Every structure is written in structure tokens, then in C-alpha cells.
Amino acid sequence: QVQLVESGGGVVQPGRSLRLSCVVSGFTFSSYGMHWVRQAPGKGLEWVAVIWYDGTNKYYADSVKGRFTISRDNSKNTLSLQMNSLRVEDTAVYYCAREIGRSNYADLGYWGQGTLVTVSS
């Protein structure tokens, strides 16, 4: 079955960096676009970034553009999110999510359990 498992969350000071990973199994990773979505405590969902199935295209929310970098290693079934210059407002549970099909952009049918990032001094 499809599984997505995030890791790498934790407590970090403002201005520092953190790298999240999402290891997937149960499907052909190289065939699907992947997204990061976050949710601040008690708040709604916020889309963070997307990477095309082959890594050729990447897009970011304005709130993280220039600070976060999404990447993937199709040989290791791993999606990553490098987060630099972290701010208090980046505190959230970060989910990786998979599209349901190649022609279903942003229809996120599979999600990990999330990893909590807390930015605090």
C-alpha cells in the first residue's frame, strides 16, 4: 500500500535551517508530482511547494520562496524540503503529499502523518 513517512522536524531557533524528508513506498515514486503542505497550530492548511515527477519544475508559495527548496531523489524514493532562514511563523506540521495521478495536478490523495517544526528562541 502507498506509504509516505516524514521525518526531520524539531525545535529550531529563528534564522536557522532544517531539512525535512519524506520516504515513500508502495508506488512508483518517479511517476508522480509531490507537494509539501503545512498547517500551523490550530490553523488551516497552507500549500508550500510542488516538484514535478521528474524534478524538472518546482514552484513555491510566496511565503517561502527564496528560503525553502524542494527536491527529490527518485533512486531513493525520497522527497526533501530544505528550510533556511526559518521564522517563527514557519511553525507548523509539515505534510508531504502525492497527487492521485499524472493528470491530476494538486489532487492530493495520499498524505504522510506529518512532522512538527517549531521555530522558537
Place this chain on the structure above:
Amino acid sequence: EIVMTQSPATLSVSPGERATLSCRASQSVSSNLAWYQQKPGQAPRLLIYGASTRATGIPARFSGSGSGTEFTLTISSLQSEDFAVYSCQQHDNWPPKVTFGGGTKVEIK
């Protein structure tokens, strides 16, 4: 940037009743609209995509409608497991950015 506005923020419904949730886009998103259900401590679950297509395994009591800027999620007869937060989401064609609405909490009346 397209803004998605959901109403109401909270909907109080009795089990067995019908629930109607609204989602409005600040400009047309065609049918690029999905609905998600989220329960406390869980990841979101895709219910509807393409504005009206049920995702795999989603019960028929969930239905989506609309296009352009006005969308509706209807739960025909609320079951106990349906009390949750529901969020709509759109995606632009280009650049392909994604936006979520603020969510509607469906609670037991």
C-alpha cells in the same frame, strides 16, 4: 493570488441531516477545485476533485458541485464519522500555485 473563502466557519448539524458547505474563489478557477476532510490529529483526506468527482472509496453521500467561483460540498445525511473540518483547495493553471480555503468545521448540534 487567488483567495478561497469558505462559509460558514462552523456548521452545527444533527446526525442524519444534510450539510451544505460553500467555497468561493476570488476569480475563476474553472473546475480546478478539491475538497478535503480532516479530523483532529490526522492528515487531510481527499474527498472530491475536479469540483465533482468523488475520490476512491468516498461514500456517495458526499457530493461536490460548482464551477468558476462558486462551489458546494454537500453531505446528504451526516454520519457520526463525518464531523470534521472540511477545506476546499484550488490550483492555478499557470503558475501552478495551490491555495486552500480556511476550512469549515462541521460539529454535532
